[in-house]
Amino acid sequence: MANKEKLAQMAHLMRRAGFGASREELEERVAKGYEATVEELVNLPAKRPEDKAGPFAMVTRYHPSTLLPGGVPTLGQASWMYSMVNTDRPLEEKMALFWHHVFATGNSKVDNCDQLLEQLDMFRQYGLGNYRDMLVQLSKNPAMIFWLDNNENHRDAVNENWGRELLELFSMGVSNYTEVDVREASRAFTGWTITPKIPRLPYGRFPWRFEYKEEDHDEGEKTFLGYTGNFNGEDIIDIVVKEPATARFICRHLYNFFVADEVQVPAWTIEPARDEEALDMMMTAFEESGYEMTAVLSAMFNSDFFKNARFAKIKSPAEVVASTLRLSGSWDLPKPGIRDIGLQPGYMGQSILDPPSVEGWYTGREWINSGSLLARINFVADHVADTSLPGVQSIISDMKAAGVSSPEQLLEASLEHMGYLEVSDETRQQLLDHAKNGGDMDWGNEDDAGARVGEMLALVGATTEYQFG
Amino acid sequence: MTSTKKDPVIVVLQLTGGNDYFNTVIPYNEPLYYDNRPAVQYRQEDIIKVDDQLGFMPAMGPIKNLYDQGKVAVLHGIGYADSPRSHFRSMDIWHTCEPDKVGTEGWAGRLARELDPNKENVLSAINFGHGLPRALVVPGVPVAAIADLETYGVLTGISDDQQRMKALDLFARMYSPAVGSGMVTDYLRSTGMEAMTGADIVKVAPEMYSSSVEYPNSPIAAHLKDIAQVYLADLGTRIFYTQHGSFDTHAGEAGAHPTLWKDVSEGISAFFEDLHAHGTGENVIMYLFTEFGRRVHDNGSGTDHGAAGAAFAIGDAVKGGMYGQYPSAKAEDLEQGDLVPNYDFRGGYTTIIEDWFGLDAKPIVNGSFEKHSFL
Numbered sequence: 111m112a113n114k115e116k117l118a119q120m121a122h123l124m125r126r127a128g129f130g131a132s133r134e135e136l137e138e139r140v141a142k143g144y145e146a147t148v149e150e151l152v153n154l155p156a157k158r159p160e161d162k163a164g165p166f167a168m169v170t171r172y173h174p175s176t177l178l179p180g181g182v183p184t185l186g187q188a189s190w191m192y193s194m195v196n197t198d199r200p201l202e203e204k205m206a207l208f209w210h211h212v213f214a215t216g217n218s219k220v221d222n223c224d225q226l227l228e229q230l231d232m233f234r235q236y237g238l239g240n241y242r243d244m245l246v247q248l249s250k251n252p253a254m255i256f257w258l259d260n261n262e263n264h265r266d267a268v269n270e271n272w273g274r275e276l277l278e279l280f281s282m283g284v285s286n287y288t289e290v291d292v293r294e295a296s297r298a299f300t301g302w303t304i305t306p307k308i309p310r311l312p313y314g315r316f317p318w319r320f321e322y323k324e325e326d327h328d329e330g331e332k333t334f335l336g337y338t339g340n341f342n343g344e345d346i347i348d349i350v351v352k353e354p355a356t357a358r359f360i361c362r363h364l365y366n367f368f369v370a371d372e373v374q375v376p377a378w379t380i381e382p383a384r385d386e387e388a389l390d391m392m393m394t395a396f397e398e399s400g401y402e403m404t405a406v407l408s409a410m411f412n413s414d415f416f417k418n419a420r421f422a423k424i425k426s427p428a429e430v431v432a433s434t435l436r437l438s439g440s441w442d443l444p445k446p447g448i449r450d451i452g453l454q455p456g457y458m459g460q461s462i463l464d465p466p467s468v469e470g471w472y473t474g475r476e477w478i479n480s481g482s483l484l485a486r487i488n489f490v491a492d493h494v495a496d497t498s499l500p501g502v503q504s505i506i507s508d509m510k511a512a513g514v515s516s517p518e519q520l521l522e523a524s525l526e527h528m529g530y531l532e533v534s535d536e537t538r539q540q541l542l543d544h545a546k547n548g549g550d551m552d553w554g555n556e557d558d559a560g561a562r563v564g565e566m567l568a569l570v571g572a573t574t575e576y577q578f579g
Numbered sequence: 580m581t582s583t584k585k586d587p588v589i590v591v592l593q594l595t596g597g598n599d600y601f602n603t604v605i606p607y608n609e610p611l612y613y614d615n616r617p618a619v620q621y622r623q624e625d626i627i628k629v630d631d632q633l634g635f636m637p638a639m640g641p642i643k644n645l646y647d648q649g650k651v652a653v654l655h656g657i658g659y660a661d662s663p664r665s666h667f668r669s670m671d672i673w674h675t676c677e678p679d680k681v682g683t684e685g686w687a688g689r690l691a692r693e694l695d696p697n698k699e700n701v702l703s704a705i706n707f708g709h710g711l712p713r714a715l716v717v718p719g720v721p722v723a724a725i726a727d728l729e730t731y732g733v734l735t736g737i738s739d740d741q742q743r744m745k746a747l748d749l750f751a752r753m754y755s756p757a758v759g760s761g762m763v764t765d766y767l768r769s770t771g772m773e774a775m776t777g778a779d780i781v782k783v784a785p786e787m788y789s790s791s792v793e794y795p796n797s798p799i800a801a802h803l804k805d806i807a808q809v810y811l812a813d814l815g816t817r818i819f820y821t822q823h824g825s826f827d828t829h830a831g832e833a834g835a836h837p838t839l840w841k842d843v844s845e846g847i848s849a850f851f852e853d854l855h856a857h858g859t860g861e862n863v864i865m866y867l868f869t870e871f872g873r874r875v876h877d878n879g880s881g882t883d884h885g886a887a888g889a890a891f892a893i894g895d896a897v898k899g900g901m902y903g904q905y906p907s908a909k910a911e912d913l914e915q916g917d918l919v920p921n922y923d924f925r926g927g928y929t930t931i932i933e934d935w936f937g938l939d940a941k942p943i944v945n946g947s948f949e950k951h952s953f954l
Contacts, residue, residue, distance in 0.1 A: 218667035221829075371763075424763065457709040457726070466667060466713075467681060475763050480701075480774035481711050481724020483767070484733060492736040534760065537753055544749045565737070569746060572734060573753055574760075574767040 116140045118530035120147065122420045125529060125579050126368050127151050127411060128200025130433035132501065133508060133527060148411045151201040152404045154238065165196040166227075172444040181223030187452030187462050190230060194432035195441050195451075205237035205403070206230055207428055208367050210462070212360075213248055213280055214470035215257045217463050225253040225318055226463045241360060241401040242351045245281065249343050252304045252318035258468065261303045263296060265328045270296040275468055277350065285379050286355040287335060294332040298341040301327030351401050354393075361392040361406065368410060370422035371474035388415040421532055424474050425579035427458035430486050433529075433579070434571075438493040439501030454489060458482045478577065490571035494528075495564035497557075505567070506560045510553050517545035524566040533575045541569060585862040587935050588817055590806055590850075591687060592799075592867045593712065594843070595824030597666065600872035600888040601908070601918065602836060604653055607634045611908040615876045619832040633901065638840040641848035642893070649899035650851075652953035654890040654927055656906045658920030662871050662886035666827070669870035674714035676925050676944045686928055687818055688717030689943045690936065694817045701777040704818040705809065707802040715820055721770075723777040728785055728805040732778035733771075750775060784812035792853040799823035800846035807853045810863065817936075826869060832881035843867075847893060864894035864935060864954070868924070874916050875908055885917035890927050892953050896935070902951040923948045930954055 111119075120139050124131035128151070131139070139147045169189040170176050176185045197203040210233065217223055229251050236244045248254055249272075255261050258272040273296030278284050303326070304318040332341045335349055350356055362383055366372035369388065373381045383389045391413065392406050399405030410416050425433070431454045435441045441451060455462050459482045465471055496502060505527045514523045521541050525531045533541070545566060553559050570576060602619065606612055607626045626634035627643045635643050645651050659678045663669060675682025691704035698721060705723045706715055715722045725731045733750055737743040754771035788808040794800040802821040809816055823843055828835050847865065854860025872888035887906045906918040913919065926948040932940035934954040941947055 216667060219665045459710055464667075466671070469681065475766055478767060478770055479711055479716070479724070480721060480770050480777065481706065481709070483770050484724075484731075484774050484778070485709070487733060488735055491734050495736060536757065540749055540752050544745065547745065565742070565746070568734065568736070569749060572746075572750055574764050574771065577767055 113140070114526075114530075116144070117526070118420070119144065119417060121530045122417070123147065123151075123411060124200070125429075125433065126204075126416075128197075128204055129194050129429060129436050130529060132437065132504070134504075145412060148408055152238065152408050152411070154199055154202060165193045168192070168196075169444050169448070173448065176227075181227065183217050183223045183463070184449045184452055186217070186223035186227055187456075187464075188448045188450075189227065189452070190462055191428075191432060191435070191451045191455070192441060192444065192448065194428065195435045199234075201407070202234050202238060206233040207426075208364070209233040209237050209244070210465070211367060211470045211473075212363050213254065214465035214468055215253050215463075216465050216467070220253050220257055222253070222256075222318070223463065225256070228317075229253040230463075238403050238407070241396075241403060242347060244403075245276075245347045245351065246344060248280065249276070249299065249302060249347065250320040252320055255302065255304050255320070256318065260299055263300050263302070265300045265326050268293065268296050268300065268328075272296065273299055276346075279375075279468060279470075281350045281359065282353055282355040283359040283378060284376075286353065291334055294334040294341075295346045297328045297330070297332055298334070298346045299343045301325070302343055354397075357393040357396045357401075358389065361389055361396055364392060364406065364410065365389060366473065368407075369416055370419045371424060374472050374474075374476070375469065385415055388413065391415075421575065421578040423579055424477050424577055426471075426473065426477060427455035427460035427482070427486070428462055429579055430458060431455050431489065434490050434493050437501050437528075438496065438499040439504070440493060440496075440499045442500070454485075457485045458489070483577070486577065487572045490576070491568035494567035494571055495561075497560040497564045502564060502567070503560075506563045509551075509563055510559070515551050517542060517548065517550070520551060520562065520566055521545050524563070524570050528567060528570045528576065529579075531570060531573075531575055533570075533573060537573050537575060541566075541573075544569065585859075586815075586817060587937075588810065588819070588863045589931060589935065590803075590819040590821070590863060590865040591714070592843070592847075592865055593670075593714075593820070593822035593824075594826050594839075594867060594869035595670070595822045596827030596869070597669075597871045597873055597884055598826040598839075598869035598888060599828060599832065599836060599882050600869075600885075601875060602832070602873075602882070603636050603639075603840070604629075604655070604889050604905075605634050605636060606632055606905055606908065608632055609908060611875075615908065617877065618879050619828075619836070619877045619881060630901070633905065636837070636840060638837040639844050641844040642891075645848065645851065645893060646899055650893055650895060650897050651899050652892040652897050652951070653901050654892070654922060654951060654953070655901065655903040656887045656918070656921035657868070657890045657903075657924050657927060658871060658887045658922075659924055660920065662884075662917070662920070664871065664884040664886070664915075664917075666870060666884075671713060673868060673870055673924060674712060676928070676946075682945075684717045685712070685714035686943055687714040687820060688720050688722060690932060690938070691715070691722060691818055692717055692720045693938050693943065694936065700815045701773045702780060702809070702814050702816050705777075705781075705806075705816055705820070707805050707819065707821040712820065712822065715818075721773040721777075723774070723781070725781065725805065727801075728781070728808060731781060733775050747775070780814055781809060781812075784808040784814065787812050790853050790856060792849055792856055794849045794853075795842065795845045797842035797846060799842050800849060803846045803850040804853070807850055810854070811857055811859070828873070829878070829881045829883060832877070835881075851893075861895045864892055864897055864931070866927070866931060867891040867893070868927070872918055875913055875918060876916060886914065887918040887920040890924070892927075892931075896954060898953050900953070902953055922951075926950055 120136045236247050259269050260272040263269040274292045277287050301323040305321045395409035396406040509523045625637040628634040672678045674685045695703040701721045709726050734746050754768045794804045806819045868890045873882035873885040903922045925944040928944050929940040929948045930950040
């Protein structure tokens, strides 16, 4: 395989398994090899104590109010965006975003951003682990318990919200269980609650903690999906993870998030998968490994269907913002105005840590409307055309060193730096016609040359093709 | 409707976060108001009396002036049964008119589709703010989203005029319809063209605009000024949408709530003054709503999420006055400590859609609901 093709393939992997990579990083990774890179992304070393908090520590040092009881929602969003941009464990962060899509929990109700950041950390810690363990953690997660009212699920007054969503949205998918199963699952989770929230006022919000209240747990016999016993919550999870519907549902989510846009989740019971064969392969890896996320992710990233799915997805707003900030190198350190980077995905229709409902976001083309499209295009253009940003400067010097001279070369290099973007012949011709207006590059005038590079990067970012990732 | 009459226009102003109804239109002779609001009450002498029972909170002076001119209708007890008391879900219900299931189409988007079925004008409906509220989202219905009129457009970061013109020219070519580019790309192209066309048309608005009216310095006044400019430029926009907030006054309500209403009241007053100064505005009504009211009893510093609220219709064509009944604040009449809604929010929309726009409201609001006669 030619080196350029290897770089393009690596760019694809890094877009999906992370938030994009600079040319320099791509070259380093290509030198290591594709499969070795997958291995490195998926099988992360345990965190050392000093990097336990990761980029988050940097945000809290400069913005201690992130850690106030209750947190500050806009800073919570900013701190996550900052982590997406600066993480050195890209797949861990990407999986946190994946689980946030699937286990969508929102500050609109939780109204306690600290708890959502804690949930996010749980996603980081368990997101690449065993799916069963993840579900157990999720069941004990205070933000989730409050979000789906399990603190209102009592022995004598069952609240089905959590029990239902566990089955419908977090594991099996609709139509694979009965209303009785919902009821029985909910009974099994009675007593799984949070310590009473101290009245917010006058002291502000306080952290919640999981608490199992034995006296509030329904000890009666339950019949769930054909099994009968005195089930507790973990027993329900043990049954659920073994259901074939669960493997299919989770793998289809992974496919939709990492490989190619699927129809929206509510249509999954009606429409076949985009690639049944691929889904089968993922399900096998998932089940044979005993529901290890690393197994299914490795199998997926190393598969041909993944490698052949370049630009088969509309980038989510979080991906647009994080990859642009990563590329332009504008947020290597916290600085004033950091709130804005957390708000930007919301302007494009994805308010992170605040999904519209427990069903999460509609994805794919649903991300696009006239307002969000302009927000995407202008955000990317404003960054990649800003020649004062270190990432843009390094692209400019790279092009200069590579002797980029003709309009053709300028366009080619710009497409490469924007992630080896593949464009249609028409788009290429139109961009080239535009580049030709400026003639050959004049590196003698550094400012003008830099500005031309910035403009070309911005125009590449404005194409329809760049909306895909 | 005669042909010389201008097309009816609506400005929807969403009070985001849950405005405290009990502290906005206040039953000032009701001891229960003072009993329930030890921490966040307005003093009786500061309340602007409207009749012998109800008054506006003190920052609503400019709205009271419009009320006295018969241009403000207050819709009492508006909401729906079983308020989920969640911001998002409640707002979603108001946006989609679907209290029992998750809806995907917004009522204002549907109205836009009825008003411009052939999509002749990409500016039939405009949101002023970032992104689109679900109220305006209907697949296939173009709606513009303008955060700031001055800077709205494609590739606005390019400051050199000539260079930008060339970039826009390129953009137009890249986004023009093409055969066989695939469904999603086709959709991207048409959306991009709509956005660019809209931006191109709308940019005349600030160029044409001049006014002797000074708007106050607040985000909502800035949006209303943008709306006035687009309206005055006569670009055929029928639905303007914007929001102000956050009215989510769990804490510090005594400080925040008056500021919020000061900004809203002064902004609205300047907006109508501006329209009148240009000899127009008679075909504009404004509709203010919020996702829910707040808990009757305060929490020591603010109020928590509640149920029934008030909506306001304002404009020259509005038949001013109080509509409906103020829900009882007696302890035994409350649900979970909240005022109980007694007027379905879809009735407010129905009144507007039928009596202002002259359209059938049923398919837009998903059913038949009692109207009030404020139009």
